Amino acid sequence: MMQFNFVGRLLGPRGNSLKRVEASTDCRILIRGCGSIKDPTKEEIMRGKPGYEHLNEPLHILLEAELPVEIIDARLIQARDVLLDLLTPVDESQDFYKKQQLRELAMLNGTLREEGSPMSGSVSPYQNSLGMKRAKTRG
Known part of the structure; x- marks a missing residue:
């Protein structure tokens, strides 16, 4: 079975891939859940602390945007579509x-x-x- 590094693929070199998606969609992309912190030891230490409740959930992405009401839905959908395409495993x-x-x-x-x-x-x-x-x- 092929290993697929979802977090690494999303972040890209020095976080640049993520920054480009954020810049092109005006949405904030947050990686949350188990496996979202690079260092497993640090993740274990943070688990259960205030603000880190998400570590008990499966790995996921949270999209946020503060945009005018007439464009916010379109931008969130655009960001979702880019991320779905980017995170679909390929050979x-x-x-x-x-x-x-x-x-x-x-x-x-x-x-x-x-x-x-x-x-x-x-x-x-x-x-x-x-x-x-x-x-x-x-x-």
Whole structure:
């Protein structure tokens, strides 16, 4: 069974993916529930404390918006649709969103190595063996 890191996928490199969805929809996106705190030890310490009651619930997303009444529903629906699309598991070989996030992370870390077209959909392992090896060992 394929592991799917919902929180990591939603946040993206340094939280940038989440920030972009928030900026484009004017909605605030909060990750809540069991597994929403990166450090399991800290999550266990916080469980039961005021403001952390959500840790007893399954992992979920809370959308908030303070917008004029005539646009708020449309913006919340837009945010929900973007998140549903983003959080639908896809096969690793077809996961262009994850490839984009890994590329962004490499750029942020200064470790990006250009090897042909960065968003190429079909790459022969013989043309690009280093890139293929790296892609398979990530995650």
